[in-house]
Amino acid sequence: MPESRLEKLLDFLRNEPNDEFLLYALATEYLRLNDTGKALEYYEKLINEHPDYVGTYYHLGKLYEALQRKDDAVNIYERGMKIALAKRDNHALAELRAVYEELVGDDD
Helix, strand or coil, X not given: CCCCHXXXXXXXXXXXXXXXHHHHHHHHHHHHCCCHHHHHHHHHHHHHHCCCCCHHHHHHHHHHHHCCCHHHHXXXXXXXXXXXXXXXXXXXXXXXXXXXXXXXXXXX
16 A cells, blocks of 8 residues: 555654654645644644744644634734744745734724
8 A cells, every 4th residue: 555645754754853844744734634633733843843934834823713713823923924024035924914914904
């Protein structure tokens, strides 16, 4: 039986346990498989251990939104915008700002 994409990623992670791209890929794969608990675990691990991995903030924020955790989503978008600004990643900054403004605009 062929090895699944998830199994391959987990094998790679055993060899490279601190690889930020593998952590991100695992989180994304778990989300694709509708395992939000595992996706959340890996996204949060990535934020805590690799806070400069800018791409995580958008996806973690969106997951928080889907889980009805608005305050957490707002917080993670704010953190992500600060990181993106510091890294001069204007594309990520624009994406984070857009979802942040859409989310906080609901209060008006």
